[in-house]
Amino acid sequence: MLxxxxxxxxxxxxxxxxxxxFNGGTCHPAVEPCLGCDHSVTVGDMVYCKSYPDPAVKWxxxxxxxxxxxxGEAKEAPKNLNPIKASKRAHAR
Ligand code: SF4
Known part of the structure; x- marks a missing residue:
């Protein structure tokens, strides 16, 4: 609906x-990291998101x-790798 x-x-x-x-009956303005996103839209002096009413929450x-x-960010390698178990797994292959 419009x-x-x-x-x-x-x-x-x-x-x-x-x-x-939406909660409060209006969208919340976009936040700085939104700048450059294709979903951002300028209305008057304000920038809003076309896809989500509260952009700060998305960030x-x-x-x-x-x-x-x-x-997307690259995922980190799992931490707490036990070197003894890793060695056993490597030899089991
Ligand atoms: S909240 Fe909306 S405008 Fe901001 S980055 Fe996400 S999709 Fe883009």
Whole structure:
């Protein structure tokens, strides 16, 4: 349904007959790491996300998984590797 509050005229999944269904009735502005993302949209002086109503939450624990401008980070090798067990596993092959 088309937004009638923060991003008027733009499609939004949270908009309903009774208005914006997001907590507080409006989207929250985008955060700095969102700059350059294809999902960010400028409305007046503010930048919002077309995909998520509270962008700061998407960056709280790492990169936003919807971001189009950030590549995934390489996973670290598992820690606490026991060298004795690793040696046994290597010889068992
Ligand atoms: S998809 Fe993620 S990075 Fe892109 S604008 Fe939305 S919250 Fe920001």
């Amino acid at each position: 937004c009638t509050t923060t991003r008027p005229g733009q499609e939004c999944a949270l908009m309903g007959k009774d208005g914006c269904g 709280r624990y790492g990169n936003c998984n919807f971001a189009t401008h950030v590549k």
